[in-house]
Amino acid sequence: MKKLFKTLVITAALTTIATGCGSNAASTNGAGGKVTLILFSTVTNEADQKTLTDVIQKFEKKNPTIDIKYNYPADKYEGMLRVKMAANDMPDLFDTHGWAKKRYGAYVEDLSKMDWVKNLDPAMDPILKDDKGKVYAYPLNQAKDGITYNATLLKKYDIEPPTTFEEFMTALETIKKKSKGEVTPLWFAGSDKSSFGQYFDQFLTPLLVTDPKQNYEKQLLDGTFDWSNYTFLPEKLKEMKDKGLLNEDVLTAQVPQMTDLMAQNKIGFIIGGGMLGPSVEQLNPNVHLGIIPMPVIQKGDKPVWIGGERHTLAVWKDSKHKKEAEKFIEFISQPDMVKEIAEGTSLPSGLTNTDAKNYYSKDYEKFKDSKVQPYFDRLYLPSGMWDVLGSTGQELLSGSMTPDQVSKKVGAEFKRLSNQK
Incomplete structure (x- = not known):
């Protein structure tokens, strides 16, 4: 072969x-x-x-x-x-x-x-x-990204998969409390800055786009967006770290560790991670994963998948x-x-000429009415911004930047890179 x-x-x-x-x-x-x-x-x-x-x-x-x-x-x-x-x-x-x-x-x-x-x-x-x-x-x-969760653990701790950001935070805190710190509520392979890029990129859509009352598409496209509206996400990420809801080695953890840890019931949630299920099943058939659309941030909004090709x-x-x-x-x-x-x-x-079944088929069927929104960076950000999202996440969690400083840097880089077009 x-x-x-x-x-x-x-x-x-x-x-x-x-x-x-x-x-x-x-x-x-x-x-x-x-x-x-x-x-x-x-x-x-x-x-x-x-x-x-x-x-x-x-x-x-x-x-x-x-x-x-x-x-x-x-x-x-x-x-x-x-x-x-x-x-x-x-x-x-x-x-x-x-x-x-x-x-x-x-x-x-x-x-x-x-x-x-x-x-x-x-x-x-x-x-x-x-x-x-x-x-x-x-x-x-085609991609339908959301949040991957350990369904086995959530059932054990009597936690419903979250539909709002507030419920997401509560679920993380419940996992930490009920596991007595033995399980990482939200795990990042932070040695790779793209893991933080994924967090920001996937949550930016429910933060800034999907809710009609908080829709900033026009400002993002014409370059007038006020990046202080971005601060919510770095604030929440820092809050997660301060509350011990992230892995202790968040800045040094590597992608290959994820499958083993999830198979050992040591992880509650992963941002994205849609391809993780079959690999975990091979290591431990007793651990089952699920996937959900992105929890809403604005009250009254509806969960969406993040994806496309x-x-x-x-x-x-x-x-x-x-x-x-x-x-x-x-x-x-x-x-x-x-x-x-x-x-x-x-x-x-990507085609409709077959009825393919895969690890997450039941989840995709359950949330079939949730719309698929394109990746935020592909629609609204200039080339090069993915690295900015990821690196500022690393700087935030290392303590070298505050959430406000992250927003200011992201805004400045948005302007600089937009002008390079």
Whole structure:
């Protein structure tokens, strides 16, 4: 079986960037008339990588004249793709990871004439289509992010999954009290600043967008937003730390620890974490997780999912092998493949042509009437702000910044980065 990380592909990709030769020089017909497609994806979870790799191998078996060289460069993905965009040297197939129109729109082939488009989930239309009908990418799955909770612990402590921020705070305090400090109410892998970016980004939508009486979309888009309205979130994060509701090693904890700790019933809640369930189940089948939409912040508002596209595949518009690339997308858009990918990644399908079941299916069905709101940063923040959200979270919890200082810095960076457009 092919290794998940193809060193030769990474080396070749970096070499072509350095020499100025196009990646499609590596995808020209080889011996025996084979066509090689270069595929880049942002999948990092081992189960997701295996799922995508298995699907690729099934396609290659049915199409022996096409070889797909796949690459999962994890946190190096965006840097590598930015270099490739600058050189107009994109992979034949690549993941747009939430930026199908804004970042990659000028590089993608229009897929609107493909058969699968008629089965595209309408929730994906604003993210993958434009008003002229262009379809920017194929959705391998779609994100419905919220808060993941340890259902086993909540049942033990007689805690209902929270629907408001106030209930969320009460649930955290109840876990600390009833577990006598043995369970971390809210756990962050804080050595990775993106874990704090996730907290801010997911809660910004119910704070500033979804409630009609507290809607700041216009001000965010025209640059007049008063960032003192952001202070609520860093204040609450600091309050959680001061009350001992976060893990003691919040600034040094690492992502791989999360699965083990959750499987040991040592964690109550995780922000996001939608792909955690199957991994925990493998370690401890007696621990069950659930997922809920984002608790509301403004009184009278309704919970929403945060999401849109999770993993996609776009076809480079200048690829020499667009026909073969579209053939692969046609293959994975068949109902059996759609089902395999959705269930293998534990996320809802991006198409409506199959009834895929995954770890959180019951939760998604229970909250099927909750709307899906796009990730806040993708709509309202300039490029580079994700790092600002995360790093200020780290500075806040290290004690080097106050909540007010966090808001002022985020506002200043918003203005600076907006002016760089």
